[in-house]
Amino acid sequence: MSNDPVASNLPAIVGVLGGGRMGAGIAHAFLTSGATVTVVERDRESADAAYARVADSVDKSLARGAVAESRDELLARFSTSTDYADFAAAGLVIEAVPEIWELKISSLQAVEAVLAPEAILASNTSSLSVTGMAEKLQRPANFLGLHFFNPVPASTLIEVVIGKQTAQELVPASRGWVAALGKTAVVVNDAPGFASSRLGVAIALEAMRMVEEGVASAEDIDNAMVLGYKHPTGPLKTTDIVGLDVRLGIAEYLHETLGDRFAPPQILKDLVAEGKLGRKAGQGFYSW
CATH class of the missing domain: 1.10.1040.10 (N-(1-d-carboxylethyl)-l-norvaline Dehydrogenase; domain 2)
Incomplete structure (x- = not known):
């Protein structure tokens, strides 16, 4: 697995909204694949807990010999924040907040407001409508579902969910991201519960x-x-x-x-x- 995010098709800078079990796992996956990663949480206590989760996951990867970089090198590319503005430089941001429709929508809209026009926004939803979420956004073509599975470090599957307005070029791009993470993509069209x-x-x-x-x-x-x-x-x-x-x-x-x-x-x-x-x-x- 390449540690060069450009060579491996990953965006160089990745954001994750929500640092619970799933969000921390997603952050770990991108971090150990070479990206610079920022997790944004609702308050400093939650952000500190997210940092601890990711650091612990990094330590376990190092113990298994699963990554070539040192702990210091990996964590130098990782940060946590409580400010959405810290996503501004990200090429990809993945929302990983609880499966509550209103919370998903408000969170996605807040993230989209700080992103560059060409940046990609994704939801880790396991069942909610990707098309419905996209309808609430300003740039629906730049939005898709990236459904990771728990526990993320051990899982080899990511479900790529394509909404009705998702730009078709995101299909091969997302396949490339998934491959760069050492996982396998299953691409599905948006439908209740996906596959x-x-x-x-x-x-x-x-x-x-x-x-x-x-x-x-x-x-x-x-x-x-x-x-x-x-x-x-x-x-x-x-x-x-x-x-x-x-x-x-x-x-x-x-x-x-x-x-x-x-x-x-x-x-x-x-x-x-x-x-x-x-x-x-x-x-x-x-x-x-």
């Missing part, structure tokens, strides 16, 4: 119904998919890793847009109401 979330949620919801109906335990259902279909973890453990609240939000959106086959099971709604959100809460379908 990955739509299929993944459909399987997970049916697995939840099976638990609800007493067909089998969560462990046995997951083992059936791991051993029989070569899933890496199984749909219920994956739900715990993603977050039950996140899965519920996607299911509600797909239910609204695609119909009753995506209606969230009561067990999912109950667990979220009880604060059992999966790994991040210590309890979901599994104890962590």
Whole structure:
């Protein structure tokens, strides 16, 4: 993997809005591939936490021998901020805030306002309409979806989502960025849930119904998919890793847009109401 962002087709300067688990993972991916990266967060405490997440991820990459540069060299190209204006020089900014429509739109509009006219803006949304977001922007042709998967450093997939107004030249360009990150692009046209979330949620919801109906335990259902279909973890453990609240939000959106086959099971709604959100809460379908 080249550490020259120009030679590797990456924009030399990349911004990430939101430094949580996903945003930090995205920042790490671009940073270790040679780009200069800035993460913008809502306040200094959150920005400091984002810096710590990325630094920790860098340390793990160094321990695995996955990068050739030193820690000091890598972190010299990384910064965090609370000011959108620090995205001004970026050639690409990826929004990675929570899956709340109003928050996505306001965040994207605020970022677009400081970007150069030729800069590209992307959303890491896992299900929301890329075309709908683009309609709220001044330069919709410069906007697309780049759906990363958790955990970003270990995942080899990025779903490239093309909206109705996305410039067609962004398709090969985004394929080049993904390849430069050492990952594989799957290109889909904008539709509810895209390809990955739509299929993944459909399987997970049916697995939840099976638990609800007493067909089998969560462990046995997951083992059936791991051993029989070569899933890496199984749909219920994956739900715990993603977050039950996140899965519920996607299911509600797909239910609204695609119909009753995506209606969230009561067990999912109950667990979220009880604060059992999966790994991040210590309890979901599994104890962590």
